[in-house]
Structure formats: structure tokens, C-alpha cells
Amino acid sequence: MFFIFGTKNRQKEISSGNFYCPHCRVQRAYKLMQVGQYFSLYFIPLFRIKDLGQYVVCQHCEQSYKPEVLNMKVPVEQILTARDRLVLSIQKELQEGMPVHMMKRKLISQKMDEPTTEQYVSEALDGKTISCTECGFEYIAGVQRCLNCDRELE
Ligand SMILES: [Zn+2]
Ligand SMILES: [Zn+2]
Structure with missing residues (x-):
């Protein structure tokens, strides 16, 4: 065997x-x-x-x-939807110092309807805002200067 x-x-x-x-x-x-x-x-x-x-x-x-x-x-781009990408780009502009109401105006001028604009901007802000004590302009938290008054935000 x-x-x-x-x-x-x-x-x-x-x-x-x-x-x-x-x-x-x-x-x-x-x-x-x-x-x-x-x-x-x-x-x-x-x-x-x-x-x-x-x-x-x-x-x-x-x-x-x-x-x-x-x-x-x-x-990151691979898992984001077009909507997420848009919210992120709004957030980026806000972080670069654009006042909230100007951001909204810009989106509306780009043919975004108002409820969508409010929704996206509020998502981009994520509840973290800072207001200029001088003029009342609102910004995303972290922005250093008020564009309107050219003074430091606290
Ligand atoms: Zn494969
Ligand atoms: Zn101001």
C-alpha cells in the first residue's frame, strides 16, 4: 500500500x-x-x-x-450626495466670512427657493453663529471680522 x-x-x-x-x-x-x-x-x-x-x-x-x-x-466626495456637497460649499463660504443674510441672498439670486435656502444655510451653520454687536450682522461661529464694520467679532 x-x-x-x-x-x-x-x-x-x-x-x-x-x-x-x-x-x-x-x-x-x-x-x-x-x-x-x-x-x-x-x-x-x-x-x-x-x-x-x-x-x-x-x-x-x-x-x-x-x-x-x-x-x-x-x-469624501465619493460618499457625499450633491446636496451634501452644496451644504458644504455654503459652509465654506460662510467660514470665509460671508454674513448669513448675504449668503442667503446669493443663493436666492442663483434661483434657489427660499425654504431650501433657509434649510441649507441652517444646516451649514449647524446652530453655531456669532453676531456683530455693532451692526447685528450674523456670521458662522469662528469668523473673526465683521465685513460690514471691519471690526473684530467677539
Ligand atoms: Zn472593484
Ligand atoms: Zn458689524
């Missing part, structure tokens, strides 16, 4: 989820695979001899990556 033995590589899925696939450039489903070298007898893998590591496969493009890909941060 003689034995046919050898080694065989086998992979099994250890987890799955969503990740940012660098190839697809969007969120995709992935499978995290574990590769092991098994001792086999008559071509049947019996037990694991060696860990050959793990890799991540994109379920869409089937590219494989090192597990570190799972820690990769999704570029």
Missing part, C-alpha cells in the same frame, strides 16, 4: 462587507479570503500546515488586494 500525499492551497472566506474598491472607484462588496496550505492525502486536504495570508476580492471587478485596502479611506 502506498500513500499519495502532498500539499494543496485552499482558500476560505472569513468575512465580507463593503469597501472602497480602488479599481472601481466606488463602494463595492468584498470578500476577505484566507489562503492556507494544507497537507493532503489522496488529494484531499486534511489539515492546515501554513498560513499564506489573507486577501480581499472585489465582488464586482474581481481584483484582489492586500487586506490593508479595507482601511483605505473613501474619498
